[in-house]
Amino acid sequence: MNRALTRWGLGGLAILSSIVVFLVPFAFIVTTAVMDSRQAGEFTLAWPRQFQFVENLTTVLQTRDYLLVIAFINSTVLTVVSVTALVILGAMVAFVLQRRKSRLTGLANFLVLTGLIMPPAVVPTIWVMQKLGLFGGMPGLILIEITYGLSFTVLLFRAFLATVPRELDEAAIIDGAGPLRLFFRVVLPLLRPVTVTIIVVQSVNIFNDFTNPLYFAPGDQNATVQLTLFNFQSQNLTSYNLLFMDILLITIPPLIMYLLFNRQIVAGMTSGAVKG
Amino acid sequence: MRGRRTVVSALTILAITSVTACSAGSLGSSEDTDGATKITMLTDADEGSQSDAKAMVAAFQKANPGVVVDVQAKPSGTDGDNLIKTRLQTGTMTDVFTYGSGSLFQQIAPANNLAALTGDAAVAKVDEAYLPQVSVGSDVYGVPWGNAFAGGVMYNKKVFEQLNLQVPKSWSEFLATADKIKAAKIAPVIQTYGETWTSQLFVLGDFHNVAAAAPQWAADYTANKAKYATTPAALAGFEHLQEVHDKGLMNSDFASAKVPDGLRLLASGKGAMYPILSGVLPQLEQVAPDNVDDIGFFALPGPDAATNGLTAWFPNGVYIPKSTSGPKLEAAKKFLGFVASPAGCEVMAASNKPTGPFMVQGCSLPADVPQVTKDIQTYFDEKKQSPALEFLSPVKGPNLEQLCVEVGSGISKADKAAALYDQDVKKQAQQLGLEGW
Incomplete structure (x- = not known):
């Protein structure tokens, strides 16, 4: 009796605390997003006195000539292209580093690690991009995101590759597979769990990135969704209802990704982490 | 065979998406300038600042058909300050931009980064009380944007x-x-x-x-x-x-x-x-x-x-960076001259309720301002x-x-x-x- 009480009590407590930590903030976003501007200014968790879902939605979408729509297109392109390239490049680098040990491996590993350690400096990076003619456009920004994400991706892939038996590669080579075929047909499919992890983690990272788009791709034509948040706030006047509607719209894509890939993320995380 | 197909399809996806990446951005900007001088302007992203800028630009373009001004946005606060400094430092600033006056203005190294307007028609009507806020030594660099x-x-x-x-x-x-x-x-x-x-x-x-x-x-x-x-x-x-x-x-x-x-x-x-x-x-x-x-x-x-x-x-200033030159510089100066004129004040007063007096000669407040503004x-x-x-x-x-x-x-x-x-x-x-x- 007593033990059952403890068990149920603890379980209930855990559920309750997760509700408080995860659902209450979300409820706050949703309710504020449908309020009128006056009630939203009170900044409290309350039932909306007046539902303005459609009005707020259309206002947010129409702000500054449908900037949010352009921003969503830009963010989608940025995320999809960067993550695709990250996965392919990261897996290739990790495959070579893991399988073909040579004198340069140590140096290459060190360089990958430096990518994680060294903070990127904005102004020199912009100079380099200007020299290369890449500044202020989507291709340049995509390259930036790939560069900043590559180290982490390589590390994850490399750790996971250690768990893939070498015999599989050898069998494929004996069967006559060339290097590309070996990589794309044998190795890449085996990396599925960690690939899902990387896709989710990096997508959320890149989708939510604020500073890189701000500095490396100025101008409205390059705006990403995070930059649209500033349309609704300033020192003297903040429209919380519109701001939260924007946040709600922006939160949806990463949320859907998490819901769809939840199980694979956890599987990929643990399988990459235990063995090294 | 199937292996190669995967490679090819992966590469095509990459190629297609990077092509759309280039065109996606151009969705919003209008390209029909018809040989007019096109200048860009940077101001805060929030609704109030944007509508002020848009109203000013609309009135300016009506008075100066040869110039088109494209209004862009930046975040306010520290992020915005850093962005301004970064863009000035890398020579990628818009042709006209708004920024704080006084000590904030001194922090962006005006003598190195901004175009001097001393003696220009653009600053002729600026109130004398305001001039020191946008000057280094005897050189003037900006005009007031909005009211005090x-x-x-x-x-x-x-x-x-x-x-x-x-x-x-x-x-x-x-x-x-x-x-x-x-x-x-x-x-x-x-x-x-x-x-x-x-x-x-x-x-x-x-x-x-x-x-x-x-x-x-x-x-x-x-x-x-x-x-x-x-x-x-x-x-x-x-x-x-x-x-x-x-x-x-x-x-x-x-x-x-x-x-x-x-x-x-x-x-x-x-x-x-x-x-x-x-x-x-x-x-x-x-x-x-x-x-x-x-x-x-x-x-x-x-x-x-x-x-x-x-x-x-004092109100923020409007400035022109050194990186702007030629006909764009002329157009930008014209724009600043319009901002610092009674016509510019009228646009501002109509766009949002003034919170204090304008710092431009010949400007007066409209009659229907709030009590706070009257007291000030x-x-x-x-x-x-x-x-x-x-x-x-x-x-x-x-x-x-x-x-x-x-x-x-x-x-x-x-x-x-x-x-x-x-x-x-x-x-x-x-x-x-x-x-x-």
């Missing part, structure tokens, strides 16, 4: 009427007034430390009184000859804040309240006096549209009723105003708001906070390379 505003006390006139109170003109009168309000179970002084910048008003908004007591103080302060902690007139701001806390004159939720909460308290008559910048007027209109005209404005009182006057903040205009008309310290001295430490929150919350004492602020300022002055630090 003031730091002082917003008060509820209805509460004052009911309790039969007068606007206090000296600090002792202020305390007496506050006591009477407190006796009527109304919060006398509203403080909102949920937004820390609001805590500085007692110190920054008191500068008129400092200048009245010691006219040379700002120059001495810049030269490291005068300190907050050792000048009684300057220390008074910190002391007033401590006094307000020690006497229990604040609203009960001062520690977490935000500006809208403070304005709501004020408009509803549950609070009587709110030391704040008049720039929050648009927010007052959003929070309490029916009570805007119940709210008036007076300057933070000093020791002497005879020298009572207002501490004024009175101080300007009577010439009982002086600029805030940040317009006279580039020295401003980053931690003043935290120190003021400590004093206002009773965590720290006035003299200690003033001494700490003097230290805080030292680092910044050394960074600016000022003499005597």
Whole structure:
């Protein structure tokens, strides 16, 4: 009796605390997003006195000539292209580093690690991009995101590759597979769990990135969704209802990704982490 | 075979998406300029700033058919400051941009980064009081964007009427007034430390009184000859804040309240006096549209009723970076000339309700401005105003708001906070390379 009480009590407590930590903030976003501007200014968790879902939605979408729509297109392109390239490049680098040990491996590993350690400096990076003619456009920004994400991706892939038996590669080579075929047909499919992890983690990272788009791709034509948040706030006047509607719209894509890939993320995380 | 197909399809996906990446951005910008000079303008992203800029651009393009101005946006606050500095440094600034005047303006190294407008027709109509805020030495670099505003006390006139109170003109009168309000179970002084910048008003908004007591103080302060902690007139701001806390004159939720909460308290008559910048007027209109005209404005009182006057903040400036040249530079100068003209003021006044006077010759306020603006205009008309310290001295430490929150919350004492602020300022002055630090 007593033990059952403890068990149920603890379980209930855990559920309750997760509700408080995860659902209450979300409820706050949703309710504020449908309020009128006056009630939203009170900044409290309350039932909306007046539902303005459609009005707020259309206002947010129409702000500054449908900037949010352009921003969503830009963010989608940025995320999809960067993550695709990250996965392919990261897996290739990790495959070579893991399988073909040579004198340069140590140096290459060190360089990958430096990518994680060294903070990127904005102004020199912009100079380099200007020299290369890449500044202020989507291709340049995509390259930036790939560069900043590559180290982490390589590390994850490399750790996971250690768990893939070498015999599989050898069998494929004996069967006559060339290097590309070996990589794309044998190795890449085996990396599925960690690939899902990387896709989710990096997508959320890149989708939510604020500073890189701000500095490396100025101008409205390059705006990403995070930059649209500033349309609704300033020192003297903040429209919380519109701001939260924007946040709600922006939160949806990463949320859907998490819901769809939840199980694979956890599987990929643990399988990459235990063995090294 | 299938292996190659995967490679090929992966590459095609990459290729297709990178092609769309180039075209996706051009969805919003209009390309039909027909040989007109096209210049770009950068201003804050929020709705108010954007609609101001759009209205100004529309009026300007009507008057100058040969020029097209494309308005772009930047975040406000620290991110925006960093962005401006980065873009100036890398030569990628838009042709025209708005930014703070006074010490903020000094921080972007105007002589290196901005195009000088000295003697240009664009700056001919700018008010003389404003010129020092956008000048280095004898060179002028900008024109005012919008109107001036003031730091002082917003008060509820209805509460004052009911309790039969007068606007206090000296600090002792202020305390007496506050006591009477407190006796009527109304919060006398509203403080909102949920937004820390609001805590500085007692110190920054008191500068008129400092200048009245010691006219040379700002120059001495810049030269490291005068300190907050050792000048009684300057220390008074910190002391007033401590006094307000020690006497229990604040609203009960001062520690977490935000500006809208403070304005709501004020408009509803549950609070009587709110030391704040008049720039929050648009927010007052959003929070309490029916009570805007119940709210008036007076300057933070000093020791002497005879020298009572207002501490004024000057509007942001519009500048042209050095990277702009040729016909674009001409067009940008034309735009600045339009901004600093009575026609430009009219556009501004129509776009949002002015929170203070314009700094352009020949401009006047429309008749239907809120009571707060009228009260501020009175101080300007009577010439009982002086600029805030940040317009006279580039020295401003980053931690003043935290120190003021400590004093206002009773965590720290006035003299200690003033001494700490003097230290805080030292680092910044050394960074600016000022003499005597």
